[in-house]
Amino acid sequence: MEFSLQAELVLSKAPKGIKLDDFVKSLGDILKKGAPDGKGAEIKDWKVSGDRIKLTITSGTYVRPHDAVFRIKNHLSRELGREHKLGVREVKGKRYEIKFGLEHKPKGEIKVPFAKSIGIKGKDCTIILENLDEEFLQKNYVDRIVNLVREKVEQQHYEGKQEHWELIWQSKELKHAWKEDPSRAMEDRDWIKHRGRGQWIFGPQAASIMRAMEQIVVDELLKPLKFDEMIVPKAVTWDVWQRSGHAKSLYPEIYYICPPETRDPEFWEDVIDLYKITGEVQTKLIKEKIKEPIGGVCYAQCPPFWPYLQGKTVSDDSLPVKVFDRSGTSMRYESGGIHGIERVDEFHRIELIWVGYPDEVKKIHIEIVERYKKIFNDIMEFEWRMAWVTPWFMAQEGMVGVAEEKEVGTIDFEAYLPYKGSRKDSEWLEFQNASNNGDKYPKGFSVKGQKGELRSGCTGIGLERWLAVFIAQKGIEPDNWPKQFKKRLGKLPEGIGFL
Ligand code: ATP
Ligand code: ZN
Ligand code: MG
Numbered sequence: 007m008e009f010s011l012q013a014e015l016v017l018s019k020a021p022k023g024i025k026l027d028d029f030v031k032s033l034g035d036i037l038k039k040g041a042p043d044g045k046g047a048e049i050k051d052w053k054v055s056g057d058r059i060k061l062t063i064t065s066g067t068y069v070r071p072h073d074a075v076f077r078i079k080n081h082l083s084r085e086l087g088r089e090h091k092l093g094v095r096e097v098k099g100k101r102y103e104i105k106f107g108l109e110h111k112p113k114g115e116i117k118v119p120f121a122k123s124i125g126i127k128g129k130d131c132t133i134i135l136e137n138l139d140e141e142f143l144q145k146n147y148v149d150r151i152v153n154l155v156r157e158k159v160e161q162q163h164y165e166g167k168q169e170h171w172e173l174i175w176q177s178k179e180l181k182h183a184w185k186e187d188p189s190r191a192m193e194d195r196d197w198i199k200h201r202g203r204g205q206w207i208f209g210p211q212a213a214s215i216m217r218a219m220e221q222i223v224v225d226e227l228l229k230p231l232k233f234d235e236m237i238v239p240k241a242v243t244w245d246v247w248q249r250s251g252h253a254k255s256l257y258p259e260i261y262y263i264c265p266p267e268t269r270d271p272e273f274w275e276d277v278i279d280l281y282k283i284t285g286e287v288q289t290k291l292i293k294e295k296i297k298e299p300i301g302g303v304c305y306a307q308c309p310p311f312w313p314y315l316q317g318k319t320v321s322d323d324s325l326p327v328k329v330f331d332r333s334g335t336s337m338r339y340e341s342g343g344i345h346g347i348e349r350v351d352e353f354h355r356i357e358l359i360w361v362g363y364p365d366e367v368k369k370i371h372i373e374i375v376e377r378y379k380k381i382f383n384d385i386m387e388f389e390w391r392m393a394w395v396t397p398w399f400m401a402q403e404g405m406v407g408v409a410e411e412k413e414v415g416t417i418d419f420e421a422y423l424p425y426k427g428s429r430k431d432s433e434w435l436e437f438q439n440a441s442n443n444g445d446k447y448p449k450g451f452s453v454k455g456q457k458g459e460l461r462s463g464c465t466g467i468g469l470e471r472w473l474a475v476f477i478a479q480k481g482i483e484p485d486n487w488p489k490q491f492k493k494r495l496g497k498l499p500e501g502i503g504f505l
């Protein structure tokens with residue numbers, strides 16, 4: 007990497023009678039400190055112009071100019087401050103040129119904020135930045151811009167590619183009741199009713215099936231493995247997603263939450279009056295009267311759980327922590343092709359979270375998978391499979407190992423939907439997942455154990471997805487449903503009749 011920064015130090019007054027050459031000499035090894043021998047930053051040229059010192063600072067990877075310039079500032083303040091009553095008011099970056107090599111040749115244009123230009127020749131990249139303020143230089147924006155360019159180039163290479171998918175377990179092939187679309191079948195019978203974008207009302211029959219499924223999870227998984235229930239917020243504020251990492255990417259899928267500008271009824275009078283006269287909700291006007299979003303509706307339940315542990319050292323007596331939440335819906339702004347209850351914008355999920363030392367966390371993940379096997383094979387009698395999925399970029403970095411060694415990553419649980427086509431060619435439905443999240447959450451929320459670092463895992467049980475799989479494979483006739491499930495379900499409610 008090569009860096010070249012044209013910087014200006016704005017002084018409190020013109021530095022009369024000061025020999026700049028002597029000052030630069032007096033810097034000695036300050037710009038080499040922390041770098042290997044012979045490396046570090048260098049001042050290429052310097053001059054005084056009015057109340058400013060103009061410098062060009064260059065470096066390789068070590069002691070980058072945006073760091074070096076503050077070493078110079080501090081030294082200058084120390085050396086000249088006392089003697090000449092001179093202070094440095096401000097540091098400015100007039101022009102910053104950064105050259106570095108890329109892993110791959112970009113496939114298209116790369117744009118990032120702040121960059122005046124990004125020039126690319128083969129795998130060589132040159133970024134030009136102009137008119138940078140002190141905050142920009144001090145807060146290391148430069149390194150983040152370089153990383154963002156690298157990330158975007160890599161993204162161009164894996165765009166469209168599926169995550170790395172590796173089958174790790176598969177159930178027996180079963181004979182299924184029918185090949186109907188479960189959502190249509192339930193809609194026809196008024197078990198469920200569509201309500202606008204990706205939202206459904208579950209009638210008494212569908213609700214009782216989902217509650218029976220939930221009870222199975224309680225009896226067969228949560229109680230035996232001693233998970234305790236918690237209730238976590240469903241309005242998630244930015245600070246939570248900043249710590250969980252979701253703030254890096256979640257924006258296209260968020261349902262945003264905006265409080266009113268004020269709760270003063272007078273402020274809302276026109277909205278109220280216009281509605282009373284026209285019968286139309288004044289959405290444009292409302293948009294002008296609400297604050298910026300404070301966050302969004304729960305996307306996954308683990309992020310809003312973590313502030314409970316934030317900044318704490320968890321007592322060894324309480325480890326491993328095993329908790330779950332089922333206290334409300336999650337919402338995601340899903341892409342166009344939302345279909346039936348398989349992909350909805352508002353969904354019901356039980357999420358389990360466990361936290362402990364690395365071995366414990368791995369062991370719990372394995373125990374949970376064993377419990378799931380029992381539930382899906384013996385009670386639900388699903389035809390299903392498990393796959394280890396790794397995001398494409400991780401797969402590229404060689405982070406795909408054999409099943410037993412897997413430290414961080416996700417198992418997707420997928421079920422065959424007969425109405426979608428053959429087992430081989432159709433897309434199976436992910437109805438839940440189980441993840442080893444490594445140190446991501448304990449790090450992000452600054453959580454420690456008495457004996458050292460903690461790890462965590464989570465598993466999300468999507469009740470709409472379970473219901474879809476169940477009706478798709480078992481049909482709508484309770485007489486044909488698996489015995490063990492029927493025993494737990496009891497009698498299906500009659501539902502509400504319509505004329
Ligand atoms: P998909 O690939 O189907 O979009 P995902 O990878 O986004 O799923 P996760 O973020 O892993 O899903 O969420 C965990 C679980 O939450 C899923 O296995 C599923 O049970 C449930 N879930 C996620 N999104 C939806 C949705 N839009 N509708 C219903 N359930 C969902
Ligand atoms: Zn989670
Ligand atoms: Mg998704």
